[in-house]
Amino acid sequence: MNYVTYGGVTVGICILVWDVIQWWPGRKQLLKDPVKHAAKLLPWLLAWCYGALTTLGVAGLIGLASSTVLGISNWLGDTALLWGVGEQPGQLAARATFTPLTGPGNCVVLILTAGFIAAVRKGNDHESALLKRGAWCGITLGTSAGVAGFAAVPLALAANWIGDNTFGRIG
Structure with missing residues (x-):
C-alpha cells in the first residue's frame, strides 16, 4: 500500500x-453565475477523483x-519542509478504513485512465496542465487519513459498484 x-x-x-x-472568479462573479464558475472547476475535480482512485490498490503500470x-511528491515536500521551514519530515498514518478496488473496479480505473489520457491529449496546454495537477493532487491527498482521505472510500465503492454492474451483466 502507498x-x-x-x-x-x-x-x-x-x-x-x-x-x-x-480558478476563483471573485465573490460578485461567483454569486452572479455560480453554475458557470463551478463548471470550470469540474474537470479538475474529476481529475482529482481519478488520481485518488489510482492509489487504492491498483497495480501494473498505472499503480x-x-x-x-506519490514518492516524488513525498520527497519534494519533505525536502521543502526541511530546507524551507526547518520541519523534520515524517510519515503520516494511512487511512484507517482502506477499501481496495475489486477486479471490476480495477477495470473501471483502466477505462478512466484511457479517458484521462485522451482528455489530457485533447486539451490545450492550460487544460492539460489543469487535469495533470488535479490528478497529482488526488494522488497525494487520496492516501492521507485527514483532509481528503475521506473521499477515497466512496470513490472505491463507486468504482467497484460500477464495475460489478457493468461487467457482472456481461458475463
Missing part, C-alpha cells in the same frame, strides 16, 4: 490552493505511475 508523508500532503494541499486561487508520483 504511504504519504507530511511533505507529500503539503505538496497536495499546495496544488489545491494554487488551483483554487487560479507504478501513481506510486512514483
